Amino acid sequence: MKTILEKIRENAAALGEQTVYSVYYMNNYAGGGREFPHLTWKELDEYSGKLAAYLHRTCRTKTPVVVYGHKDPWMLVCFLACVRSGRAYCPVDTSVPPARVRAILEDVSPETVLATEPLEYSGAPVLDKAALLAAAEGEPGQLGPEHAVSGEDTFYIIFTSGSTGTPKGVQITRNCLDCFIQWGITLGRGLDGGRRRVFLNQAPFSFDLSVMDLYLSLYTGGHLFALSREVQGDMGALLDALSCSGAEVWVSTPSFADLCLSDKKFREELLPRLELLLFCGETLTNRTAERLAAAFPRAETVNTYGPTESTVAVTQVRVTPELLRQSPLPVGAEKPGTWIFIQDAQGNDLPDGEVGEIVIAGDSVSTGYWKKPELTGRVFGSRSIGGTVYRTYRTGDAGTKRGGQLYYQGRMDFQVKLHGYRIELGDVEGNLLKLDGVRAAAVLPVERDGKVRSLTAYVAAERSGDDFADGQRLRAALKALVPDYMIPKKFVFLDRLPMTGNGKVDRKALGGSGK
Amino acid sequence: MEEMILAILAEACEDESVKDHLDIDLFESGLMDSLAFAELVFGLEDKLGVIISPSEIERDKMNTPRKILELVKERAGS
Numbered sequence: 001m002k003t004i005l006e007k008i009r010e011n012a013a014a015l016g017e018q019t020v021y022s023v024y025y026m027n028n029y030a031g032g033g034r035e036f037p038h039l040t041w042k043e044l045d046e047y048s049g050k051l052a053a054y055l056h057r058t059c060r061t062k063t064p065v066v067v068y069g070h071k072d073p074w075m076l077v078c079f080l081a082c083v084r085s086g087r088a089y090c091p092v093d094t095s096v097p098p099a100r101v102r103a104i105l106e107d108v109s110p111e112t113v114l115a116t117e118p119l120e121y122s123g124a125p126v127l128d129k130a131a132l133l134a135a136a137e138g139e140p141g142q143l144g145p146e147h148a149v150s151g152e153d154t155f156y157i158i159f160t161s162g163s164t165g166t167p168k169g170v171q172i173t174r175n176c177l178d179c180f181i182q183w184g185i186t187l188g189r190g191l192d193g194g195r196r197r198v199f200l201n202q203a204p205f206s207f208d209l210s211v212m213d214l215y216l217s218l219y220t221g222g223h224l225f226a227l228s229r230e231v232q233g234d235m236g237a238l239l240d241a242l243s244c245s246g247a248e249v250w251v252s253t254p255s256f257a258d259l260c261l262s263d264k265k266f267r268e269e270l271l272p273r274l275e276l277l278l279f280c281g282e283t284l285t286n287r288t289a290e291r292l293a294a295a296f297p298r299a300e301t302v303n304t305y306g307p308t309e310s311t312v313a314v315t316q317v318r319v320t321p322e323l324l325r326q327s328p329l330p331v332g333a334e335k336p337g338t339w340i341f342i343q344d345a346q347g348n349d350l351p352d353g354e355v356g357e358i359v360i361a362g363d364s365v366s367t368g369y370w371k372k373p374e375l376t377g378r379v380f381g382s383r384s385i386g387g388t389v390y391r392t393y394r395t396g397d398a399g400t401k402r403g404g405q406l407y408y409q410g411r412m413d414f415q416v417k418l419h420g421y422r423i424e425l426g427d428v429e430g431n432l433l434k435l436d437g438v439r440a441a442a443v444l445p446v447e448r449d450g451k452v453r454s455l456t457a458y459v460a461a462e463r464s465g466d467d468f469a470d471g472q473r474l475r476a477a478l479k480a481l482v483p484d485y486m487i488p489k490k491f492v493f494l495d496r497l498p499m500t501g502n503g504k505v506d507r508k509a510l511g512g513s514g515k
Numbered sequence: 516m517e518e519m520i521l522a523i524l525a526e527a528c529e530d531e532s533v534k535d536h537l538d539i540d541l542f543e544s545g546l547m548d549s550l551a552f553a554e555l556v557f558g559l560e561d562k563l564g565v566i567i568s569p570s571e572i573e574r575d576k577m578n579t580p581r582k583i584l585e586l587v588k589e590r591a592g593s
Contacts, residue, residue, distance in 0.1 A: 233549050235569035255550055262553035263570050419550060446529055454529050468532060475545050487545065490530050 049142025069116030165430025169370030253420030281420030338362030
């Protein structure tokens with residue numbers, strides 16, 4: 001088995017001038033022409049090897065490096081430069097508001113920050129695009145492979161919503177990523193060997209769904225075609241981008257597929273080469289799967305499940321017409337090297353058919369949260385399976401197993417999955433409380449068809465008499481603190497929040513009054 | 516007809532207040548995002564048989580409840 005870094009070097013040597021990555025920005029639609037910003041395999045290899053040499057020469061420690069930007073081709077160069085120099089990278093997308101970016105930067109306290117988009121930070125030198133290019137070109141040669149991260153070293157750190165209002169970093173090792181890839185390339189009819197494919201990238205790099213398209217395409221010598229955020233919000237541009245992509249492997253959240261399916265032009269004729277659709281990040285409903293099967297009758301759809309803490313995904317199932325007779329759809333069977341146990345609150349394994357917490361054991365489970373040993377100790381552990389000790393992770397997801405298939409049944413706590421994004425309701429509440437005039441806040445998910453559709457905020461706050469305007473004011477203020485996907489759709493104003501006997505917010509009472 | 520359209524819109528936005536703010540900019544106010552718009556399109560097709568292709572319509576032609584009402588009534592009539 002080759003490691004991801006060995007395989008990338010091999011592919012770069014073989015593919016040279018061929019494109020490894022391109023991105024469709026809004027100006028490609030608005031008269032900017034058909035020149036997509038891109039990177040060749042040779043450029044990726046050379047620039048990342050030389051930037052690795054620069055990092056090796058200029059940094060004193062192996063502290064993780066924050067890479068900030070939005071789908072710029074140089075972000076890939078930066079990711080690989082970090083790991084080739086023995087450092088983990090921590091991707092942060094521009095959709096993260098400045099206050100949260102600062103919280104992540106302070107948590108990581110990197111020695112250097114690589115930024116393809118403007119970023120204000122005084123805690124460490126920030127290399128912008130011009131400086132990155134100059135740094136790479138100023139090096140005489142590439143850094144040797146002996147300096148790269150080893151198997152148990154952290155390869156990347158992805159930050160996810162934390163329950164107290166500050167995000168937490170999930171550390172993924174190179175071995176975790178390699179084990180994920182070995183399984184990933186077997187999905188559908190298999191992705192390795194034969195020919196190189198075009199993979200579609202929807203998710204920003206700070207969301208671990210992007211690891212699926214990025215590394216499966218890098219491992220298999222593919223071409224990753226990315227859609228910028230702006231393009232995803234304009235249906236005309238989006239359909240044009242898709243028709244330019246020539247995509248053969250689709251990787252997205254089910255919500256993004258819903259968005260595309262709302263236009264009748266989203267069908268086989270638009271993406272004639274599409275052979276596989278991979279979904280992860282939230283519930284795939286029967287309705288979405290049926291619409292996809294009708295729009296792309298020749299493509300295969302595979303549903304997957306997994307938290308960031310176990311490297312993207314650990315179960316998979318092919319969505320066939322027979323499977324579609326079931327509702328809800330299962331999320332599938334474990335990958336080799338992963339075992340899923342359903343446990344009760346005391347940590348006892350439950351038999352098939354019983355509902356409990358989904359606990360994952362295996363070779364792709366994270367080593368824990370960055371600089372949070374207490375939180376890590378609470379949800380991570382270990383378990384001996386067949387004489388080998390594997391790391392375990394208690395997901396907080398409720399689920400059940402039947403006939404070898406896992407069924408996801410929602411969360412056991414105050415975390416939700418909204419359009420694929422993982423949100424701790426406490427994170428939104430904690431940030432609402434920072435706003436002027438807000439005395440108390442509770443955020444509840446609104447569900448339909450077993451899927452979270454939006455968030456509603458219940459706030460006890462100063463009121464002007466126009467609740468609608470007050471809601472608009474809070475929404476605008478909250479935007480400076482949390483990413484857009486965490487902003488509640490609806491604000492309900494109350495004089496005070498209902499409380500339970502033990503002094504906690506009575507969420508049940510709110511759920512009843514808010515609909 | 517109008518009531519039905521507004522009901523579909525309110526369901527897509529998950530907010531009844533759209534019925535009382537016919538001239539509000541749905542996107543700027545955060546009442547509607549791309550996904551809620553997709554829900555609206557599915558709803559109009561399923562319940563009224565009116566097909567709207569998001570790629571063919573400029574967003575500023577459908578950014579308030581009133582504009583949506585007019586467009587859908589026009590499409591349903593033709």
